[in-house]
Amino acid sequence: MDNNSVVIKVCSGTGSISAGGAEVLHAFRELVLSSDLEASFQDRCRADKVGCRGFCARDVLVDVVIDGEKTTYERVKSDMVPRIFEEHILGGSPVQEWTADELHQSFQDNQKKVVLAHCGEIDPEDLDAYLNVKGYEAARNAFNDMQPVEIIEKIKRSKLRGRGGAGFSTGHKWEFAYKVDEKEKYVVCNGNESDPGAFADRCIMEGDPHAVIEGMMICARAIGAGKGYIYIRDGYSLAVKRLRLALKQCHERGFLGKNIFESGQDLDIRLYPAPGAFICGEATALVQSIEGKRAMPTPRLTRTSENGIRGKPTVINNAETLANVPKILRNGASWFAGLGTDTSGGTKVFSLTGKVKSNGLVEVPMGATLRDVVYKVGGGIDQDRAFKGIQLGGPTGGCVPESCLDSRVDYESLAVAGTIMGSGGMVVLDETNCIVDTAKFFLDITQAESCGKCTPCRIGMRRMYEILERITSGNGRDGDVELLEDLGSHIRTTSLCGFGMTAPNPVLSTVRFFRDEYNIHIRDRKCPALVCKSLLTFSCIEETCTGCGMCKRVCPADAIRGTRKKPHFIDQELCVKCGSCFDSCKFGAILKE
Amino acid sequence: MDHVLDKVIENYHENEGNALTLLQDLEENFGYVPQESVYELSDRLNIPPSRFFGIATFFSQLHLKPRGKNIITVCRGTPCHVKGSEKILSRMRMELDIPPEEETSEDRMFTVEEVNCVGACGMAPVVVINQQVQGEVNIKKMIKQVNELRAEE
Numbered sequence: 001m002d003n004n005s006v007v008i009k010v011c012s013g014t015g016s017i018s019a020g021g022a023e024v025l026h027a028f029r030e031l032v033l034s035s036d037l038e039a040s041f042q043d044r045c046r047a048d049k050v051g052c053r054g055f056c057a058r059d060v061l062v063d064v065v066i067d068g069e070k071t072t073y074e075r076v077k078s079d080m081v082p083r084i085f086e087e088h089i090l091g092g093s094p095v096q097e098w099t100a101d102e103l104h105q106s107f108q109d110n111q112k113k114v115v116l117a118h119c120g121e122i123d124p125e126d127l128d129a130y131l132n133v134k135g136y137e138a139a140r141n142a143f144n145d146m147q148p149v150e151i152i153e154k155i156k157r158s159k160l161r162g163r164g165g166a167g168f169s170t171g172h173k174w175e176f177a178y179k180v181d182e183k184e185k186y187v188v189c190n191g192n193e194s195d196p197g198a199f200a201d202r203c204i205m206e207g208d209p210h211a212v213i214e215g216m217m218i219c220a221r222a223i224g225a226g227k228g229y230i231y232i233r234d235g236y237s238l239a240v241k242r243l244r245l246a247l248k249q250c251h252e253r254g255f256l257g258k259n260i261f262e263s264g265q266d267l268d269i270r271l272y273p274a275p276g277a278f279i280c281g282e283a284t285a286l287v288q289s290i291e292g293k294r295a296m297p298t299p300r301l302t303r304t305s306e307n308g309i310r311g312k313p314t315v316i317n318n319a320e321t322l323a324n325v326p327k328i329l330r331n332g333a334s335w336f337a338g339l340g341t342d343t344s345g346g347t348k349v350f351s352l353t354g355k356v357k358s359n360g361l362v363e364v365p366m367g368a369t370l371r372d373v374v375y376k377v378g379g380g381i382d383q384d385r386a387f388k389g390i391q392l393g394g395p396t397g398g399c400v401p402e403s404c405l406d407s408r409v410d411y412e413s414l415a416v417a418g419t420i421m422g423s424g425g426m427v428v429l430d431e432t433n434c435i436v437d438t439a440k441f442f443l444d445i446t447q448a449e450s451c452g453k454c455t456p457c458r459i460g461m462r463r464m465y466e467i468l469e470r471i472t473s474g475n476g477r478d479g480d481v482e483l484l485e486d487l488g489s490h491i492r493t494t495s496l497c498g499f500g501m502t503a504p505n506p507v508l509s510t511v512r513f514f515r516d517e518y519n520i521h522i523r524d525r526k527c528p529a530l531v532c533k534s535l536l537t538f539s540c541i542e543e544t545c546t547g548c549g550m551c552k553r554v555c556p557a558d559a560i561r562g563t564r565k566k567p568h569f570i571d572q573e574l575c576v577k578c579g580s581c582f583d584s585c586k587f588g589a590i591l592k593e
Numbered sequence: 594m595d596h597v598l599d600k601v602i603e604n605y606h607e608n609e610g611n612a613l614t615l616l617q618d619l620e621e622n623f624g625y626v627p628q629e630s631v632y633e634l635s636d637r638l639n640i641p642p643s644r645f646f647g648i649a650t651f652f653s654q655l656h657l658k659p660r661g662k663n664i665i666t667v668c669r670g671t672p673c674h675v676k677g678s679e680k681i682l683s684r685m686r687m688e689l690d691i692p693p694e695e696e697t698s699e700d701r702m703f704t705v706e707e708v709n710c711v712g713a714c715g716m717a718p719v720v721v722i723n724q725q726v727q728g729e730v731n732i733k734k735m736i737k738q739v740n741e742l743r744a745e746e
Contacts, residue, residue, distance in 0.1 A: 056715030
C-alpha cells in the first residue's frame with residue numbers, strides 16, 4: 001500500500017466536524033475524482049476520513065501520506081484544499097506555511113500510542129479498514145483456539161487494570177464472572193464518560209469502535225456471556241452513530257449473532273443510551289439503570305461480576321479497558337505488562353486540558369511523570385504563566401501542586417500524591433485560576449449529582465458547597481477551613497458508594513496543598529487570582545482612559561457613565577462584575593482588583 | 594397522542610418491561626415527558642405514576658416541562674469553566690430572557706441548559722446549538738448566532 005500511493009487522511013472526530021472537517025474531506029474527494037486527472041493517478045490516490053488523533057484545538061488536521069511519507073497540515077479549511085492538492089499532491093512540494101509546527105510534533109512524538117494507535121489512521125466507519133490492520137483476528141483466535149481460562153490468565157499476566165477509575169484488575173474481574181455457574185451472563189462496556197474534562201472514551205468509541213466491540217467479544221468468550229450492552233452517553237452523538245454502524249456491520253458479517261466463528265457461542269451486543277447521570281459510572285448504579293430503575297447504588301455485598309444485571313454475572317469494563325484487550329491477545333501479555341510499571345501494565349490515555357499550550361488527548365506509558373505530560377507532551381503552560389496545580393481524576397479527584405509534578409502516573413503513586421487516576425481527566429491550572437473557586441466548581445457538580453440515597457453525601461456535600469460559597473462571596477468565617485476538613489473526612493468514611501467516598505476530594509486536597517489561599521479569602525476578603533466576583537471591584541483608571549466608549553457599549557448592566565473622549569467611570573451600585581469592560585478595553589484602563 | 598402511546602406500550606413489552614426506556618421513548622416522541630401521558634400509561638400498564646416520576650426526575654436526559662424550539666447547551670465542564678463558560682451562560686440567559694430558575698424562555702423559542710461535559714474539551718469553551726457542537730465560542734459569536742436563529746422565524 002505504501003509504495004506509489006497517495007493517502008489523504010482527514011480527521012473526522014467531533015472536534016474536527018465542528019471545525020468543518022466534512023467540507024474538507026468533500027473538497028479533497030472532489031479533486032481526486034475530478035475528470036482531468038489520469039485514471040492511473042486516481043487508482044492510487046484516495047481521501048479517507050479517520051478518527052480523532054487527539055489534537056482538537058488544531059482541527060481540521062489532515063495528513064498527506066505520499067509513498068509512506070507523512071506531512072501533517074493543521075487548521076485546514078476547505079478553501080485551502082485546492083492549493084495543498086495542486087502544490088503538494090500533484091506538485092510534490094508541501095505547503096510549508098500550513099504544516100504542523102514543532103509544538104504539534106512534540107505533542108505527538110512524546111506519546112506512546114497503543115490504544116489510540118488506530119485513531120487518526122483508519123476509517124472508523126469501514127469494517128474492512130479495521131480488518132486490514134488485523135482486526136478481529138484476536139477475537140477469532142479467542143473463540144477458535146483459546147480456552148476461557150487461557151484468556152483470563154493472559155489478561156491477568158498483562159496487568160491490565162480498569163481504566164474507569166478504581167483500577168481493579170481486569171483479569172480477576174473476568175475470573176469472578178467465569179467461575180459463577182450460570183447460563184445467562186452479561187458483558188457491559190461503560191461508555192458513560194461523565195467526568196467533566198475527560199473525553200478519552202469518546203475518542204476511542206468514535207475513532208476505533210470495532211476495537212471496543214472486539215474487546216467485548218473476547219470478554220464474552222472468556223466469561224461465557226451471550227449478551228452485551230454498550231452503555232453510552234447519549235450526548236456523544238457521533239460515537240453513538242459509529243458504534244451503531246459498527247454493530248450492524250458485525251451482525252452482517254456474522255461476527256456477532258448466532259454461533260460466532262463457528263464456536264457454538266451466541267453473542268448479541270446492543271447499544272444502551274445512558275439517560276444522563278454522573279452516578280451511572282458506579283457499577284451498581286449502572287446495573288440499576290440498565291434494569292430501568294433509578295440509578296441508586298446498592299450496598300456491595302456481592303460483586304457485580306458475580307451478581308449484576310437481573311442477578312446474573314455481569315462484567316462492566318470501561319471502553320478504554322476493552323479497547324486494550326485485542327492488543328494484548330495479539331501482541332502478548334508480557335509486551336503489554338512491559339509497557340507499564342510493576343503493578344499496572346500498558347498505557348493510559350489522559351484528557352489534557354486547561355492552561356497548557358497543547359490541549360488534547362494524550363497517551364503515555366503507565367509510570368510517566370506528570371511533568372512529562374504537562375511539559376513534554378503539553379508543551380508547558382499557556383502564555384508561559386506560572387503553573388499552579390493539576391486537577392486529576394475529574395470532579396471526585398484531587399488537585400495537586402507543583403511539588404507533585406514528579407509523581408508518576410499510576411494508581412498507587414497518584415494515591416500517594418493525594419489524588420486519583422479516575423477516568424484520566426487532567427486539568428492544568430495556572431496562576432490566574434482560583435483554587436477555592438475551582439473546588440467550589442467541582443462541588444457544585446458533585447452535590448447536584450449525588451443520588452440522594454445516603455445522608456453523608458446528600459446533605460454533607462450540600463453543606464460543604466455552602467461553606468465554599470460563603471468563602472468565595474467574602475463572608476467566610478474563622479474555622480471554616482477546619483469545618484470543611486471535618487465534614488469532608490466524615491463524608492469520605494461514611495458514604496455508601498465510591499462516589500460519596502471520593503466526592504470531598506477536591507476540597508480536601510486543595511485545603512491540604514493551598515491552605516493559604518483559603519485563608520486569604522477568609523481573612524483578607526481578597527481573591528489573589530482575581531476570580532471570585534464578589535471580592536473584586538472594577539474601576540476606570542482616569543489617566544489611561546481615552547473615552548473611546550467601548551466599555552460602555554459592551555456593559556450589559558449600563559453601569560458605565562461618561563461622555564466621548566472624556567474619562568469614563570463605573571457605577572459600583574449597578575456593576576454586575578461580569579468583566580466585559582475589562583476584556584474589551586484596548587488601553588488597559590480598567591482596573592480589576 | 595393515543596397512537597403514539599400504543600406504540601410506546603408495544604416497545605415497552607418488547608424491552609422486557611423497562612420503565613426507563615419507556616420514558617426515553619416519550620421524550621423522543623414529544624420532546625419532553627408530558628405528565629398526562631405518564632398518568633395514562635400508568636393506568637394502562639397498572640404501574641404507579643410515582644415509579645415513572647421517580648425515574649423521570651432522576652435523569653437529566655428526561656424533562657417534565659416542554660422545551661424550547663432551539664436548544665442551546667452550554668458546556669460546564671472543567672476546561673470550559675476555566676475558559677469562562679459561566680460568563681457565556683449567564684449572558685445567554687440574560688440575552689434570551691430566561692426567567693430565573695427556568696431553562697426555557699416564555700415564548701418557548703429558546704432553552705438554555707447546562708451540561709457537565711460534552712467531551713470536546715480541546716475546543717473549550719464549547720456550546721451545542723441544536724445538536725451542533727461549536728468550539729472556541731465567545732459572547733459575540735453567540736449573540737450573532739442567536740440573532741440568526743431569531744431571524745429565521
